[in-house]
Amino acid sequence: MSVARVVVESRLPQLDRLFDFRADDDVVPGVRVRVPFGGRMLPGFVVETAAESDFGGELHRVERMLSPVPVLRPEVWALARAVADRAAGSAVDVLRVAIPGRQARPETAWLQREAVVPAPPEPGESILPGLVERRGRIALRSEPGVVAVAAEPGGDASATRWVGRWAVELAGLARDALARGEQAILVVPDHREQRQLVAALQAVVGDRVVELDARQSNPDRYRAFLRAIDGGPIAIVGPRSAVYAPAASLGLLAVWEDGDPLHDEPLSPYATTRDVALVRQQQSGCALVLAGHARSTEVQRLVELGFLEPVVRGRPPRTLPTALQDGQAGRIPAIAFQVAKEAIADGPVLVQVARPGHAPALACARCGERARCRRCQGPLRRARADASPSCAWCGAVHAAWACSSCGGRALVELGRGSVRTADELGRAFPNVPVVVADGQHERLEVDDRPMLVVATRGAEPVAAGGYRAVLLLDGERILARESLRVAEDAVRAWSTARALARDDASIVLTGAVGRIATAMTARDPAAFAAAELADRRALRFPPAVRVASVVGGPDEVERVVRAVGDIGATDALGPVDVGDGAVRSMVRFDYGAGVDVAHALRAEIVRAATQSRSRVAKGAPVRVHVDDHEPFEGI
Structure with a gap:
């Protein structure tokens, strides 16, 4: 016993x-x-x-x-505890993300298996020799472009799949770790990047690849998790939850596009992939790679601190902002049409747009009032030219819509989505196929035949041989969004789309001026990230400082803010009314005060949770979200 x-x-x-x-x-x-x-x-x-x-x-x-089965490995528990403590959260909430639910059949098969640890792969030519061995920490700007890799390693030598060069770079670094008998964890925003990275990995390490993905069936995910527990030289790939994968001998931890919002965990304690990766690197001492075609302000801060070493590989094709072209007007200016016309004869052309569907917004034709959903007040849109208006938030269809202001029933379309853009381009290029790729029309790859590919940000397919030209439309609409990160997000999305082009391709950017246009034409996202970070530092906005939102009844929020304020190196914004009798205050604090602030916030959460029911009933329960950037979306 x-x-x-x-x-x-x-x-x-x-x-x-x-x-x-x-x-x-x-x-x-x-x-x-x-x-x-x-x-x-x-x-x-x-x-x-x-x-x-x-x-x-x-x-x-x-x-x-x-x-x-010992599913909670020591390294995962240490990580969960540290991540929760940093975010004033509960370790068990982290474990819910880290450990998939038990599945009887895969578990029985695993218990009856004959455990065989795969042999390490043969070392290959490394893109960054010695990085894994010396446990380097780098901010990598990956080489743009696409390359062909073997579609079926060991099979038909002529079968290939086109992937981004970034995937080949990360696969090569993973091979360096596996050749040492260690594991590599590679985290991507979603399944599109995962598919490319898995193909690149299989080309160099064969079947030593484990995918951990919420899109898998429950048995398949648990089966993959158990394989990760076995250890040995394997590469573990997946979206944000893969950062918690069991790996006792972790040699490499790589995160692709850490600034992508898909790396933000929506469940408490809301830790982003980047923050978890930083904690895990400190605990394990593994090599760390934060890679992308652009640089987030968080990574820029770490570069300026000397924690990350900047590494740049290659330069993207030259970008032409149409704001510099006199006399150009309209959504698709003449220069963009000319570029597309010349390039389309040689292969596919990518047209990136801001919104999916036919019309991303609708308004009353009589009074101009924006059309909104009767159920949730979300904006109405039209998915196709012949479709009834539907809500962008809840999906409710409003076939018999009437304006709440004037009673009018006629609608006018505001803006152009991917489908409408495709229709218009189809008329402008009558003999050219037009492909739509967005949330409703998924395309992961296209071949090298002449075609126009209209895609929303993040949904661009990989083209065989690379796109012959890229048109980045709707810059003014993208930058009109009220958000602290709007410019940073735009540069990342445009840089990622540009990286899908052939080396000699023409890139046209519409509707962007000033610093953001300079960042794209100078092909130096690091300078842009540095300027953005300097602005945030002057205003004490994240990531120059950390923030925590405190939501609850006015008295409870005031008490929490007061308790944190006693620490020093903090200040508070608010409170502001958020409805239902609750208010929100934002606590800003220096990184050096993070441990004390998180401890104080956690103590207040526990105090509020253990007080009597009668007292709780006087106000809304206290909720704390550390590193909450959502309140800054209205800036």
Whole structure:
């Protein structure tokens, strides 16, 4: 009989610690268990075992071991605890993201397997020799362009798949780690990049690739997770949750496009992929690569601190902003049409637009009032020219719409989405195929035949041999969005689309002027990121400082802000009314005060959760979101 220290799966913040239970000797660290707690049974994970307990009372007994598989690895627990502490959150909330649910059949097969650790791959020519060995930390601006890799390693030598050169770069660095008998974790924003990276990896390390993806079926994801537990020289690839993958001998941790919003975790404690990667690198000492075609302001800050070494590979094609062309007007100026006309004879041309659908917004034809949903007040749009208006937020269809201001029933279209743009280009280029790629029309690849590919940001397919020209439309619409990160997001999206072009392609950018146009023409996103960061530093906006939003009843929010204010190196913005009797204050604090601020916030969360029901009823419950940038979206 031993003592099992268990973290229970509970959302109550006061239970975010280890509890001791008596357990049989076969209950080992990492297994799932069920334990008696407060008159009911709760699931949990055994974090560690010991011969004795410091608890003075009588210990309850582990009711049941749910599985003999040690799914919670020591390195994952250490990471979850550190990430939660940094964000004033609960470790068990991190574990819900990190560890997939148990699946009986894959688990049974895994327990009955004959464990075979794959041999390391043969070393190859490295793009950055010695990086993995010396455990370097770099901010990599990847080489633009696309290359062909073997579609079926070991199969038909003529079968190829086109991927971004960035994928080949990261695959080569992963091979460097695997050749040392270590693991590599590579995290991407979504399945489009994942597909490219997996193809590039398989071309150099064969079947030593494990995909961890929420798009997988539950059994497939659990099966992949168990393979990761086996360890050995493997490359683990996936979106943001893959950063928590079990890897006891981690040699490389790479994040592609860390500034992409898809790296933001929507669940508490809301840790981004980049922040988790930084914590994991500090714990494991692995090599760290934050790569992209542009540079986020967060990465720029780390470069300026000397924590990351900047590495630049290659230069993108020259970009022509139409604001510099006298006499050009309209959404697609004459110079852009001319570029497309000349390039289309040789192969595909990419046209990037701001919005999907036919008309991204509608208004009353009589009074001009924006058309909104009767159910949720979201903006109405039209997916196709012959489609009824539908809500962009909840999807409700409004076939019999009437204006709430004047009663008018006629609508006018505001703006052009991907479908409408494709229709117009189809008429302008009558003998050229037009392909739409957006959230409703997914295309991952196109061949090298002449065609126009109209795509929204982030949905651009890879073209065989690279696009012969790229038209970046709607710059003024993209930059009109009220957000602290609007310019940063635009440069990243435009740089990523530009990187899909052939080396000698023409790139045309419409509707951008000033610093952002200079950043694209100078082909120096680092200088742009430095200027953006300097502006944030002058205003004490993130990432120059960290922020935490505190939402709840006025009295509770005031108490939390006051408790944090006693620390020093902090200041507060607000409170502002957010509805339903709640207010929000923003606490800004220096990075050096992060540990103390997170500790104070967590103490206030626990205090609010454990106070009497009668007191809680007087105001909204307190919610804290550390590193919350959403309130800055209206700036």
